[in-house]
């Protein structure tokens with residue numbers, strides 16, 4: 001579904017942020033992308049979405065990410081931004097949700113049905129006509145996820161989906177992510193969440209892959225995690 | 241909540257006002273847009289000394305406030321920042337134009353004072369009319385109506401995005417003001433020495449966010465074409481409203497209502 005072939009990128013000349021990255025993610029796989037602050041996780045997402053262009057080759061569902069394929073690639077990928085306030089820009093949740101389907105030339109009736117379907121799938125029917133400036137942080141994060149699901153993407157990318165959420169809303173978001181059947185790529189420092197939602201983990205260190213394997217193994221490797229400014233997930237503490 | 245957060249809340253509240261229901265809200269955006277433009281043109285067309293001719297134009301906004309159920313208080317509260325600016329426009333007229341044109345009993349009134357009052361009233365009337373349009377019509381609908389009149393797509397989209405970005409910018413301003421005051425306790429406002437870096441930061445930060453917002457639109461398939469929600473069609477009641485408004489404006493413009501009513505001022 002997603003393939004990086006020797007991808008490099010630098011924001012400023014001579015200062016590579018991503019250094020010859022290669023990995024692939026299969027259909028339906030759930031992958032956690034972890035690493036210290038500044039390791040390049042968000043940059044990987046932006047490269048994948050074609051918001052940044054680097055060297056090397058990125059394939060999404062067999063399509064190369066380039067100018068010509070941009071629209072087709074983006075249609076396959078749903079991106080949940082780290083800051084939901086930047087994702088939701090319409091007055092109401094409903095208007096935000098219907099924005100993408102309409103852009104993809106879905107008829108308005110069909111788009112409305114999609115919105116209703118996604119909202120009831122997530123148990124968020126009550127949010128439909130609420131104003132974005134009047135819902136809580138947790139609700140906004142869920143609404144942002146709903147907005148992306150209304151696109152019916154083949155893969156879902158999430159940048160720190162549980163950041164700034166209280167435990168209750170964090171749990172709701174985790175359960176929601178677990179229930180999604182799509183291919184998933186999730187970045188986070190919340191390793192407990194990654195353990196709960198992903199079967200595989202890619203550890204990024206200074207723009208390179210430091211480890212790639214089953215979540216259960218990598219997230220138990222105290223030395224590896226600590227070398228990358230992270231700690232063992234709480235749920236694994238004392239059970240090494 | 242600091243002042244800026246409140247400002248942000250208020251922008252959101254405009255969307256809510258516009259989503260209410262009333263005979264005015266239920267009119268098509270086209271009818272309201274056209275009548276508002278006609279109203280503003282009428283107001284502006286009055287002579288700069290014609291205060292008595294202009295005054296009766298207050299009738300239209302007052303009627304709209306009544307019918308739409310939007311409190312006049314809300315209007316002036318929301319406009320409290322721009323209102324003084326608009327009022328200030330004519331402030332110097334009395335100094336330049338000392339020619340006496342009017343006597344109220346024993347008080348001589350100079351042309352400058354009359355033209356200042358006229359200008360102020362014009363400003364207030366136009367602001368009220370614009371406020372009423374935005375408070376009774378979702379902003380998207382206004383943009384959709386503008387598109388119908390073949391206003392260029394880029395321009396309308398820009399208008400719509402500006403309306404949305406104002407919120408983003410206010411939010412950044414709120415965060416920064418808080419951060420500033422936490423480190424400068426007891427200080428009122430922001431010290432002049434910090435204005436430069438403060439403004440620069442504000443611009444950079446809101447640009448960053450605007451960029452991310454725009455990226456989020458692009459990622460959801462946006463390409464220079466905004467899909468407006470289906471608009472209320474222009475129906476019979478819209479035609480009646482528009483014709484009625486135009487008739488009223490013509491009447492107020494070309495018939496000296498004040499004189500008809502017995503003359504409020506004596507020329």
Ligand SMILES: Nc1ncnc2c1ncn2[C@@H]1O[C@H](COP(=O)(O)OP(=O)(O)O)[C@@H](O)[C@H]1O
Nearest residue numbers: 011012017035036037038039040041042043044
């Ligand atoms: N717009 C930018 N301009 C210049 N450098 C940037 C920009 N965005 C990120 N960087 C740098 O790129 C590196 C990787 O950033 P990022 O991908 O955001 O890391 P992460 O998401 O893993 O915390 C960091 O060193 C960061 O300072």
Ligand SMILES: [Mg+2]
Nearest residue numbers: 041042043159
């Ligand atoms: Mg990041």
